Amino acid sequence: MARKFWTHLARLVILLWSWCHLVVAYDPDTIDVHIVCHSHTDAGWYRTYDSYFTGYVIPILNSTIDKVHSGKNYKYNWADTSFLAKWYREIASEEHKKKLHELVKQGKWQFMGSGWVMSDESLTVYKNVMLQLQTGIKFVEETFGVRPKIGYQIDPFGNSAVTPSILSVLGYEGIVLSRIGTTFDWDLEASENSEFIWEGSNFDNKSDGKPILAHHLVRSKYQAPAEFKLQESSFPSWIHPKAACKDKEELNENYKECIKLYWDEVIHPSLTGHRHNQVLSIFGEDFAFKNAHYSFDYIDEFIKVVKEHFQEVTGKKINIFYSTFNEYFDAVKNFNNGDIKFPVYKGDFLPYVQLEDGNFDHWVGYYSSTPSLKQMIRHLFQRLRSLKLENLLSFLKDDSVKTSHEEIQKIQEDTCIFLHHDSITSTSPSPTLVDYAHRIENIEKKIDKIENDLLNTFTKKSISKDSSKASSALKGTKLLTIFNPLGYTRKELANFTTSTEYVQLYDSEGKVVEKAEIYLEYLTQYTNSSINTTERQFVVIFEAEFQPFSMTKYFYKELDDSAQCQNKCVKVISTQSPNGGTDMKIENSHIEIGIKRGQLISSYKDKWSGITVDLPTTIHTYSGTKGETQSGLYIFNPTRNSTQRELRLQMRNLQQGKLVTIIHSFYKLTGTNTLIAQSITLNNCSNFALQRSVRVATKMYSEELYEFTMRSDLSKTFGSDKTQIYSHNGADNQLKQFYTYEEAKKFNLTQNEMEYVGLNGFASIYGTTFRSENDIFFGFVNSNSILVNPLTKSHYEIMLMRNTNYYDDKGKYSCCSLLGIVDPLIDKNMETFDQILFAVQGIESFDNVQKQLSAVLNEKLQVRKTEVKYEDNMDTTPDSIFVGSGLSAGFGDIDIIDVSFDTGLKPSANWKLRSSMPFNVSLHPSFRIDSYGNKGIEINTNKPFLIDPSADSPLKEKRSPYTDLRDLFTDDMSFPIFNDKNKKDYTYGYVDVTTSLRNLKSVPIKEKVEYVALKDLKGKFYGDHKNSEDPAVLVSEVPCSKDGKYPSVSPEDPKAPLHPFKEHRDPTDWDEDKTKEEYYPGGCNTCDNKDISISPFIWSFVKVLAVAFLLCNLALCGILFYIKRLRKNQIHKYVMY
Secondary structure: OHHHHHHHHHHHHHHHHHHHHHOOOOOOOEEEEEEEEOOEOOOOOOOOHHHHHHHHHHHHHHHHHHHHHOOOOOOEEEOOHHHHHHHHHHOOOHHHHHHHHHHHHHOOEEEOOOOOOOEOOOOOOHHHHHHHHHHHHHHHHHHHOOOOOEEEEOOOOOEOOHHHHHHHHOOOOEEEEOOOOHHHHHHHHHOOOOEEEEEOOOOOOOOOOOOEEEEEOHHHOOOOOOOEOOOOOOOOOOOOOOOOEOOHHHHHHOHHHHHHHHHHHHHHHHHHHOOOOEEEEEEOOEOOOOOHHHHHHHHHHHHHHHHHHHHHHHOOEEEEEEEOHHHHHHHHHHHHHHOOOEOEEEOOEOOOEEEEOOEEEEOOHHHHOOHHHHHHHHHHHHHHHHHHHHHHHHHHHOOOOOOOHHHHHHHHHHHHHHHEOOOOOOOOOHHHHHHHHHHHHHHHHHHHHHHHHHHHHHOOEOOOOOOHHHHHHHOOOEEEEEEEOOOOOEEEEEEEEEOOOOEEEEOOOOOEOOOEEEEEEEOOEEEOOEEEOOOEEEEEEEEEEEOOOEEEEEEEEEOOOHHHOOOOEOEEOOEEOOOOOOOEEEEOOOEEEEEOOOOOOOEEEEOOOOOEEEOOEEEEEEEOOEOOEOOOOOOOOEOOOOEEEOEEEEEEEEEEOOOEEEEEEEEEEOOOOOEEEEEEEEEOOOOHHHHOEEEEEEEEEOOOOEEEEEEEEOHHHHOOOOOEEEEEOOOOEEEEOOOOHHHHHHOOOOOOHHHHOOOOOEEEOOEEEEEOOOOEEEEEEEOOOEEEEEEEOOEEEEEEEEOOOOOOOOOOOOOOOOOOOOOOOOOOOEEEEEEEEEEEEOHHHHHHHHHHHHHHHHOOOEEEEEEEEOOOOEOOOOEEOOOOOOOOOOOOOOOOOOOOOOOOOOOOOOEEEOOOOOOOOEOOOOOEEOOEOOOOOOOOOOOOOEOOOOOOOOOOOOOOOOOOHHHHOOOOEEEEEEOOOOOOOOOOEEEEEEEOOOOOOOOOOOOOOOEOOOOOOOOOOOOOOOOOOOOOOOOOOOOEOOOOOOEOOOOOOOOOOOOOEEOOOOHHHOOOOOOHHHHOOOOOOOOOOOOOOOOHHHHHHHHHHHHHHHHHHHHHHHHHHHHHHHHHHHHHHHOOO
16 A cells, blocks of 8 residues: 555656646757748739749749858758749749759758648548649659658648658658647647657558657747848738837847847747757748848848847857758757657647637638539549549550650649648638639640540550441440549449430440430529529439449430430430428338428438438528628638528429439528529449438529538437547548537637537548447538538538628738639539438448448549540440459459659659558559569569469469568569560559558658657546557556556546647567566555555655645646746737738
8 A cells, every 4th residue: 555655656746747847948058049941832822823923932932042052051941842843944044943953952952841732631632632742742853853851731720630641651751830729739838749759540550651750830830920020021011010120220229129039939939848959940931032132131130149149138058050941850850869759649630729819710611611612623633533544544555655744744733733721721812712713624624635635545446356236336326435543343323414315325335225314404593582493404324334443435326306216215214293392202222211391301211221310401501791700711600599591492303213213302591592402312223332322412502691501410319428420531530529518618628609619610521420339320421521510429510601701810811701703613602512421330331331432422433425426446345454353352442542654764654552452453464564672573474463362473482472462562662564575674664562551561660769758638648559568557546457467548538639649658668578566566456465564643644745745846836837828828919820
C-alpha cells in the first residue's frame, strides 16, 4: 500500500511540475532566428488566376530573383508551382532563368510544398491531391533537379488526416501548418507542442511511411506582425493598423517598441511552444515582395536594428539571419545532437473553428457553397483520369499513335488549378468563380477533341476479321464507346441520351442488346415560380459487363418513327400519373421504398436482411438575410432556428420498367417561391449492390435568401447513444466526433444553442454512414463534396443550397457573398444533389456495397455517343490494358492512380498500382519487362506477364509465395517497358509499380523518433496507438492483464479527443522480458502485493504533507495558467486569417 502511494505520488509530482513548465518559455543562452521570406500566391481569389499572374506574380518573380541574386545572404522560398511554371515557360528571359538556376544550386532559392497549387484539404479526393502534388514536383525536379522536402499548407481552412499520409508516400519530411483552429492553436502553444509528429490516415494500418514533422506557425500567422511593412501591401489600407515600424526610419526611431513587439509576437511564443532555441520568423504575406528591392532593404535594416539592440531591450542574445524552411527543419532535427522529443498527433484539424470577436465561427458553410462548381471539378478529374488511360490504351493497340503528350500534360496542369483552396471551396467572388467555370468548359472541349482523335485507333479496320454478319446488322449505325476506368470487372447499367424514342442498340458483334429500355427524363424549367416540364429527353439504359481498364463498343441508330424499327427498337417505359394525395411505395426484388405525403422519402426496407430504416425526410430553411443570420460564404452560423417547409406536390410521374423503376416528383415549398424536383430510381439489374440501393437526385431552384437543408430522422433505428457516424474521404471511412450541447459547453466549444448548430458539421466527400450498435449500416454516397450537419447521432441535415447576403468577412474583403452569379455554366439559383442510399448489416457487406456504389458516382463509366459511322471491317472488339479478365475470380482492387505518357528516351507510362487482394494480371503480349535497380528481378518474355499468387508465373523462382502486391513489388520497384526487345535503348513505356497508400510497403524510417507524453485538457494520458505491446499508464489504479505480465490500459474517454495527442514512451524503454513486478514495482490492483509496515501516525503525517505540497503547487500553476490565458485573449485580436 505504501509503495503504491509513493509510486503514484512521484508520478503526480512529475506531471504537475511538467504542467507548470508548460507556461514558462524555453530560455536558451542564444536564440537563433530564421528569417524566412515567402509570398503566398493564390491561384485565384478576389482576382482571377490570369489577373494575379499578370499583375502580381510576374513582378514578384522578376524583382525577387534579381534582388536575391545581387549578393549578400538573401534567400527566398517558393511554394506554388503553377505560377512559376507559367512564368518560366512564357515570360522569363534567359537571363532570369540562368539566375534562378544558380540560386537553386546555391541553396538561396528553395522550394517548399511545390504542389501545382496549395490545395484545399476538406473537400478534395486524395488521388487528386496526389496528382496535383506530383504535377508540381515533376516540373520542379525536371527543371531544377531538386525535390521539395517540406510541405506547405498555411492557408487551407483546416487540415485533413490524409495529408501526412500523402506527404509520407511522396517522400516529404515535414510540413508547415497555420489554420488549425483556435482551440488547437491555444493548446499547442500552452503545452509547448507547436511542433509534433503528425500521423494521419494510415489506410487499414498498412501505410507506415516516413514520419512527418509538423510545425504550426505562431498564432496561425504566415506573415510578420502587421506593424512591420515590407512594401505597399496588396490589401486595402484599412486591413492593417497604423504601423509603428513601417519603414527604416521608424525602425531606428522606435527600436525599443519594435523589438519588444517582435519579442512578444514572434520570439517569445515560439520559445514557449517549442523545445529548442530555433525560431521560425516569417516575412511575407499574400503576394508580397512585388517590389523585392524595397522589401529586402527593409529586412536588412530590421536585422541590423535587432542585432544592435536586442540584448539591450530583452536581455537575451540573438543570432538572426536569412534562412529557408529546409534549413530551419534541419536545425530543429539537429538541435542538441538530435536529442529532441516530439509528441505524436494522430488525426485531422477539421472542421476549422475560429474564435473571433467573442464568437465561435464554424468554417463549414463553404462545404456547400456553390455545389454546382464542386460537381464540375469532380467530373473534370474523372474525365482527365479516363483520358490518360484511354491514351495509354490507344498506344498499346497501335504504338505508331503519336498523341501529343504536351497537350495532355497541359490539360492535367490546368485541371489541377481547381483544387486550390479558394476554387473548389467556392470562396471567391462571382467573377472569379465564373472564370473557373469557363476554364473547366474549355478544358472539357480539349478533352473532347483528343478523345475524338483517339477513336481512329479504336476503330481501325481489321483486314483478317470475318465480320460479314456484324457488318450487315451494323450498317447505318453510329459508334457508342464505354470506357471503364477501374481495375476490376463491372456489371452495371450504362446510359446515353437521345432526342427520339425510336432507337436501335447493337453490341460489337451486331446483336441486338436485349437488356435495354428507354425512360423519359424531364428537363425541368423554372419560370415565374412555376414548373415547366414540357421539355424532355429520352434516356437509353442497358446492362452490360465491362472489363478492367477497357474500351467497349456499341452501335446505335436513331429513327424517326416506329415503322422503321422492324421490332428491333429499344422498348420505351410507359409513364403513369399516380394519385399524389396518398402515400405510395416503389420496390424491386431486394428493397422497398416508402414515400409519405409531405415527405421526400419516408422509409427504406431491405427485404433480404429484414432491415427497415425509417427516415422521414423534409426540407428546412435557415434565414439568409443580413441581421437574421451570421452565415456567409465561409461559415455556417445561423442565429435563428430553422423552419420546416411543407412540400406541396405539383406533379408526379411513375415509370416502371424491367431494369429501372423511377418516380419523378415536383414540389413547391410553402411560404416561398422555391421549387424542387426529385427523382427516385430503383435498379432491377443483376448487380447486387445496385439492387439494394436507391438513387435520389434532387434539383432545387430558388432566388430567395435562405439556406436550404434536406433533413432526415433516423431515430427509430439509430436512436442509441452508441450510434457512430463515419465520413468517407475517398481513402477510408473516418469516425466523426459528435458533441452534444452539454458536452460542447463543458469543453468550451460553444456559448449558446444557436452557435452550437454548426459545431458537428463535416464535409461528406464520398459519402456518410451511420452504424448502429448491432452493426446495421445506413448511409449514402454522394457525387460531390457537401456539408452534412448532424443535429443528433441519428438526425442529420444536408445543405443543398445557400443564398445569403451576409458578409462573414473571413476573406477580409466585403467582395464575397453567395449572391450575384447567374451564368449559363454556374447558376447560383439552381443546384443539384445526387446520392445513392443503402442499408446493410455487417462490416463486410458494408465495405462491398459502399465501394461499388462509390464507383457508380465517382468513377463513372465514361459513355461517349459519337457521330462516327460504322464501316465494313471496322474493329468492334473491346480493347483493354489487361489481357483477359484482369482479375482472379473477380477479386482484388487494382487501381491505376496516375498515367503520364511520353515518347522518346525518357519514361513514358507511369503507373501506380494498388491492390488489397491477390490478383492475376496480364499485360499486353507485345511487352517485354526488364527490371532495373538492385532488386534482381528480370522478366524476358513476349508472352502475357502474369502475377499469380498460386499458379506458376515468371517470377515464381525469384520469390514465392506471393500473397499480394506488397510481397511481389516492394520499396519502389520500377520497370521500363519496351515494345521491341531488340530496342533496349528506346523506352516506349515505364511502369513504376508501387502499392500506393492502401498497401504501401514503406521505406524504412531512418530517423529515430522519440516520443514524449502530452497531457490534454482533461489531464489524462492516452495509450500507445502504434504498439499494442507498449501500453501507457494512466495515473490511477492499473489492473494487470490476464497473463500477469503487462498491465492493461483503461479505455480512452470517447469524449476527450478534442486534442488527441497520444502518449509514446521511447521504444527502447520497454523490455519485454521484464515481469510486471520488475517493470511496475508498485504492483497493480489485481495482484497480491505485500504492504510495508509504517506507523499510522507517520503515515497520516506524510499524506497530509504530500497533499499540502500538491495543493500549493496546483494553486501556483493555476495562477500562472490563468494569467497566460488572459494574455491569449488579448493577443488573439491581432490574428489575421
